[in-house]
Every structure is written in C-alpha cells, then in structure tokens.
Amino acid sequence: MAILMDHLISSMIVVPFAGIAILAFMRDETSIKRIAFGITIVEFFLSLILWRSFDFTLKSMQFVERLEWMPTFNIQYAVGVDGISIVLVLLTTLLFPICILCSWTSIKTRLRAYLSLILLVEGAMIVVFTALDLFLFFMLWETTLLPMYFIITLWGGPNRIAAGLKFVLYSLAGSLLLLVGILGIYLNGGNTYDLLVLSEQTYSSSTQSWLFLAFFLSFAIKMPMVPFHTWLPDAHSEAPTAGSVILAGVLLKMGGYGFLRFCLPMFPEASVSFAPYILWLSVIAIIYGGYMALAQSDLKKLIAYSSVSHMGFVTLGIFVFNSQGIQGAVLQMFNHGVTSAALFISVGHLYDRTHSRSISHYGGLHKSMPRFAALFFLFSVASFGLPGTCNFIGEFLVLVGTSYINFAMVLISMGGIILAAAYMLWMLQRVVLGDAKTEAAKMLPDLSERELATLIPLAILVLCIGLYPGPLIELMDASVINLIQQTTGM
Numbered sequence: 001m002a003i004l005m006d007h008l009i010s011s012m013i014v015v016p017f018a019g020i021a022i023l024a025f026m027r028d029e030t031s032i033k034r035i036a037f038g039i040t041i042v043e044f045f046l047s048l049i050l051w052r053s054f055d056f057t058l059k060s061m062q063f064v065e066r067l068e069w070m071p072t073f074n075i076q077y078a079v080g081v082d083g084i085s086i087v088l089v090l091l092t093t094l095l096f097p098i099c100i101l102c103s104w105t106s107i108k109t110r111l112r113a114y115l116s117l118i119l120l121v122e123g124a125m126i127v128v129f130t131a132l133d134l135f136l137f138f139m140l141w142e143t144t145l146l147p148m149y150f151i152i153t154l155w156g157g158p159n160r161i162a163a164g165l166k167f168v169l170y171s172l173a174g175s176l177l178l179l180v181g182i183l184g185i186y187l188n189g190g191n192t193y194d195l196l197v198l199s200e201q202t203y204s205s206s207t208q209s210w211l212f213l214a215f216f217l218s219f220a221i222k223m224p225m226v227p228f229h230t231w232l233p234d235a236h237s238e239a240p241t242a243g244s245v246i247l248a249g250v251l252l253k254m255g256g257y258g259f260l261r262f263c264l265p266m267f268p269e270a271s272v273s274f275a276p277y278i279l280w281l282s283v284i285a286i287i288y289g290g291y292m293a294l295a296q297s298d299l300k301k302l303i304a305y306s307s308v309s310h311m312g313f314v315t316l317g318i319f320v321f322n323s324q325g326i327q328g329a330v331l332q333m334f335n336h337g338v339t340s341a342a343l344f345i346s347v348g349h350l351y352d353r354t355h356s357r358s359i360s361h362y363g364g365l366h367k368s369m370p371r372f373a374a375l376f377f378l379f380s381v382a383s384f385g386l387p388g389t390c391n392f393i394g395e396f397l398v399l400v401g402t403s404y405i406n407f408a409m410v411l412i413s414m415g416g417i418i419l420a421a422a423y424m425l426w427m428l429q430r431v432v433l434g435d436a437k438t439e440a441a442k443m444l445p446d447l448s449e450r451e452l453a454t455l456i457p458l459a460i461l462v463l464c465i466g467l468y469p470g471p472l473i474e475l476m477d478a479s480v481i482n483l484i485q486q487t488t489g490m
C-alpha cells in the first residue's frame with residue numbers, strides 16, 4: 001500500500017496504457033469490452049484514493065513524483081496535483097467508464113481499436129492534468145489529438161472526414177502556438193521546463209504579453225472561445241456518443257485548465273492587462289452560444305452550442321481574479337462535464353434507436369420512454385442552471401465574482417441564462433412532451449438497465465453537487481487562493 005501511495009499518480013497513468021497492452025492479446029469481443037470497462041473502473045477507484053488522501057488545507061502540489069528523463073535539456077517526468085487539477089482528474093476518471101458502457105452495443109466494427117483509443121485518451125488526459133513539466137505536458141497534450149481524430153473519422157457520422165479534418169487543423173494551429181510559447185518561456189525562464197520553477201520567474205512586460213498571447217490563443221481554440229469555436233459543432237455532430245462525451249466532458253476543460261495553470265501564474269501582469277478584452281469576449285460567447293443553440297434543429301448541435309455558452313462562464317470566472325469567480329469557473333468545468341456528458345449520452349441512446357438526431361422526429365417520449373423522459377428533463381433543467389442542480393452553483397459564483405468587476409457584464413450574462421432556459425425548454429417540449437411526430441417515436445423502448453447505468457450516476461451527481469457543493473469547494477479553496485495571490489499579489 002505504501003508503494004502505491006508513493007506512486008499513485010504514476011499508477012493512474014500506467015493503468016490505461018497497460019489496459020491497451022492487454023487488449024492487444026484479446027480476441028473475444030465480450031472479453032474486450034469487459035476488460036476495457038474493468039480498466040476504467042480501476043482508474044476511477046485509484047482517483048478516489050487520490051481524493052481521500054488529498055490534504056485540502058495545503059496550497060502546494062501533492063503526490064509529487066520526479067524522475068530525470070532528458071537531463072541534457074532539463075526535461076523531467078514530473079507529476080503532481082493541487083486542488084484545481086484533482087477536480088479535473090476526478091471528472092476524467094468518472095466519465096470514461098461511462099464512455100465504455102454507452103459504446104457497449106453501438107460500436108460494431110474494430111471494437112478493440114476503438115476501446116484502445118479511448119484508454120489512450122484517458123491515460124493522456126491524466127498526464128495533462130497532473131504534469132509539472134512543460135515538455136511532458138505538451139507531449140501528452142498532442143497525444144490526445146490523434147485518438148480523437150480517429151474516433152471521429154472511423155466511427156463517426158456521414159460527414160466525419162470533414163469534421164475530423166477541421167478538428168485536427170484547429171487543434172494543430174493551437175498546438176503550434178503552444179509550442180512557440182513553451183520554447184519562448186524555456187529560453188526566457190532559465191532553460192527549464194519545471195512548472196513550479198517557471199511560476200516563480202519574472203519576465204518583462206513585453207515578454208509576458210507575447211508569451212501570454214501564444215498560450216492564450218492555444219487554450220482559447222481548445223475551449224473553444226468565440227471566434228475559435230466553429231470546429232466544435234461539426235466535431236460533436238459527427239462523433240460517436242463516447243467521442244462527444246470525451247470532447248464536451250473532458251477535452252474542452254484542457255483550455256480552462258491551461259488558463260489556470262499557465263497563463264495566470266506565469267504571466268500575471270499580461271493576464272491583468274488583457275483581462276477586460278477576454279471578459280467581454282466571454283460575455284459575447286455566452287450570448288452568441290445561446291442564440292445559436294436556439295436556432296438548431298439537430299440535438300447534438302444544440303448541445304454543442306450550449307457548450308460554447310457555458311464555457312463563456314468559465315473564462316468569465318477565471319479572469320475576474322477573485323476566489324468566487326475562479327471557484328465558480330472550476331465548478332462550472334466539472335458541472336458542465338457532468339451535464340453535457342449526460343445530455344450527449346441521452347441523445348446517443350435515442351440515436352441508437354432511430355438513427356436520427358432531428359428534433360422534429362421525436363415528441364411524446366414521456367409516454368413511450370418515461371424513464372428516459374425523467375432523466376432527460378433533469379439534465380436539461382440542470383444545463384440552464386435551475387436552483388438545486390449543479391450548474392446553478394457554478395454560474396452563481398461566477399456572476400458573484402463578476403459583480404465585483406463590472407455589473408453590466410452580470411446583467412448581460414444573465415441574458416445568456418435566459419436563452420439557455422429558452423432553448424432547453426423548447427427542446428424538451430418538442431422531444432419529450434406533446435404527441436409523437438412519427439410512428440417510430442410512439443413505439444420506442446425505454447432505457448435498458450445498461451443505459452440507466454450510464455445516466456443514473458450522473459443524475460445523482462447533478463443533485464448532490466447542486467444541493468451540497470461544499471466538498472468540491474473545500475477541495476480547491478487553498479489552491480484558488482494561492483493562484484489569486486500569484487496573479488494579483490493580494
């Protein structure tokens with residue numbers, strides 16, 4: 001047990017890659033699915049051990065592991081977690097077993113390759129959220145790109161090639177900017193990639209500005225922020241269900257994490273200087289995403305544009321530089337991961353039955369699919385922040401934090417919440433209520449036990465966090481305060 005605790009994060013990194021090696025020797029499809037699911041469950045339990053052993057009163061990195069990798073270039077294998085990164089690690093390990101379950105019957109070709117790619121993404125994501133070496137971070141940041149491209153282009157919808165290519169081009173543009181920024185900080189920060197050392201360095205105003213822009217643009221594409229968002233609806237609409245869950249639930253959070261881990265502590269002066277422009281871009285994203293979602297007839301595209309709007313709240317909270325805003329932003333990342341994943345899974349269950357994502361093809365599902373209707377209703381109202389559900393807490397804290405900076409932004413952002421209520425209730429009315437639009441919709445079977453298993457844990461989280469967010473807030477509190485001190489000196 002002591003060895004496990006000393007190398008807990010490394011164990012979490014090794015497990016998915018070991019799972020890929022095991023799957024290489026498997027032939028029976030049922031065994032392949034069970035082993036892949038078992039690997040993700042082991043990963044989830046390891047993250048729970050990490051959470052239970054984490055001291056939330058400390059602001060410093062915990063469970064730190066270091067190993068010389070390329071000493072000539074001062075490159076290390078260095079990992080650790082603080083109160084911010086552990087929240088995203090927990091989100092990652094929570095969603096991947098659900099990804100396996102929701103793919104149980106829908107993926108019928110090249111199953112082993114598909115599940116291996118999912119495990120590869122999980123392992124890479126754990127490294128991204130725990131890396132304390134910039135080179136290591138970049139390597140695994142890039143590693144997430146390839147499996148997601150293949151998941152979209154090999155198992156996606158009819159326009160999957162174009163969507164996958166668009167995803168790759170945008171991601172590569174962001175990666176190029178990130179690489180330029182990393183090389184710049186390496187040359188100006190004492191020829192080291194050590195994140196903890198670099199966070200203590202000081203740079204001239206002009207150096208900070210240029211490096212901040214390189215990092216910011218890279219993370220803005222990944223979030224994605226308006227106007228870098230156009231790849232997201234296409235990728236979501238063509239990706240298989242698990243691909244959409246990974247994109248919305250985890251991959252988008254890499255951008256927000258990048259702002260918190262790199263932009264704010266490394267370039268505090270530039271962060272404060274550019275903050276007013278970023279805040280207004282965030283407000284625009286909240287409203288624009290809501291209007292675009294209101295205009296959609298495709299269920300997946302509606303949820304995708306809602307993600308653009310919700311990620312606007314994340315950047316809004318991050319760049320107000322106070323504890324309410326940043327805590328709300330981190331909570332919003334976690335909560336959006338839960339609710340958007342649940343909505344995409346719900347749509348995936350419908351698509352498996354009808355092979356249609358068009359809102360006009362449904363209606364009256366409360367009669368034929370009452371269990372589905374109840375869960376879909378919960379996730380939809382949670383998405384627009386109904387009090388008592390998880391999204392309300394995150395958005396409320398972000399708005400409280402923003403009110404200290406600019407109350408006009410709060411009022412405009414509340415318009416985005418009204419838009420969210422409009423498009424979600426509009427969707428519910430046409431999909432769940434009323435009369436069935438087609439004969440097929442009248443006879444759809446309700447959720448199976450396996451399908452319920454993909455949604456009920458997320459439904460419990462929606463209500464538990466909405467009613468009692470204290471544990472998550474306590475988990476990140478010390479790290480958030482430390483981040484604000486690094487950024488503002490207060």
